[in-house]
Amino acid sequence: MADKAMDRIAKATPPGIAKRVRGLSDRTIAWIFVAPSIFLLLAVNIFPLIWTIRLSFTNFRVNRINADVKWVGLRNYERILTDPDIWQTMQATAHFLIWTIFFQVLIGFTLAYLINKKFRGNDMWTTIIVLPMMLSPAVVGNFWTFLYQPQIGLFNYVVSFFSGVDPASFSMIGSVNLAPWAIVIVDTWMWTPFVMLICLAGLRSIPGSIYEAAECDRASKWRQFWTITIPMVLPFLMMAVLFRGIENFKMFDLVVQLTGGGPGSATEVTSINLKREAFEKWRTGYASAYAVILFVTIFGLASIYVKALNKVKER
Structure with missing residues (x-):
């Protein structure tokens, strides 16, 4: 059953895309599948952490968005x-x-x-x-x-x-x-x-x-x-x-x-x-x-x- 399903998928794939996929290495294909997860991880976890660290060195107040933000260092x-x-x-x-x-x-x-x-x-x-x-x-x-x-x-x-x-x-x-x-x-x-x-x-x-x-x-x-x-x-x-x-x-x-x-x-x-x-x-x-x-x-x-x-x- 699995082989028949794979054959149907291969036949349904456009020839141009099939040629490009055959030219990719296993490592590249793995990165293609992993990349969305890495991007989501960076967007949800890493970026907010870096942004929080940056704000920790300032006097920023979220209820005063138009006020000048000063760099206060380790204060x-x-x-x-x-x-x-x-x-x-x-x-x-x-x-x-x-x-x-x-x-x-x-x-x-x-x-x-x-x-x-x-x-x-x-x-x-x-x-x-x-x-x-x-x-x-x-x-x-x-x-x-x-x-x-x-x-x-x-x-x-x-x-x-x-x-x-x-x-x-x-x-x-x-x-x-x-x-x-x-x-x-x-x-x-x-x-x-x-x-x-x-x-x-x-x-x-x-x-x-x-x-x-x-x-x-x-x-x-x-x-x-x-x-x-x-x-x-x-x-x-x-x-x-x-x-x-x-x-x-x-x-x-x-x-x-x-x-x-x-x-x-x-x-x-x-x-x-x-x-x-x-x-x-x-x-x-x-x-x-x-x-x-x-x-x-x-x-x-x-x-x-x-x-x-x-x-x-x-x-």
Whole structure:
């Protein structure tokens, strides 16, 4: 069937075009097919990045297009790196990053380890656990905002029960100390299934013969877990941490839906601060420098982490 289809295409090709195609090398034909994708990549990713870097050295404001644009050099970068408010948002971002990854890896691996054990209803429970990951962040944010409301919020009743506060006047997302943890809970609930699936793939990639050999050597289950399971699943765990770390560093939608960065600046992460600088204060040049710093930070940390991941894979 494939040969007949190719013959029909060859016969339908105009003779002039057919001669030109026969004269092209395989390398040239490959570039012809790849060129549109490269052009699209340059237009969508590379050009905006170069343009952002250029704007970061100016005082450009997008709401003052007719104003003179001055070259300010490294002044924007200096102001950002010496601004205590910026470092406070960095600390808030680090708080979300560390704790969400910790809980997602811990719970995700535990669920994957339990589901990997064959039992009745295994497939059904896997589907139920994965459901939160399929929802839109906007839907999840609105749903959990409802759960965090005074009087009707389940978590508010739990916290108020242990703290002795009236639940009718208490809200987790309205508390400076608890609002960050409220977002950690939501993000963990939503993205733990993602980590679970990666860990599950790692567990099921371990050959059963290795465990059989360990049992022949009279290795205990605990010994098998630490000497076989953990080392062989570690690259998958590290990959999950990499994916979730990059995404959580850019956390925006859940924070906006739940708290909007408040109360005060308790949950104002770097992405929200960047949005305010760019689209509320209209300091485009300053915001561009901020974006470049965040990009370099993520890219640098990810590169170091990938090198460590490759070393683990080589063992």
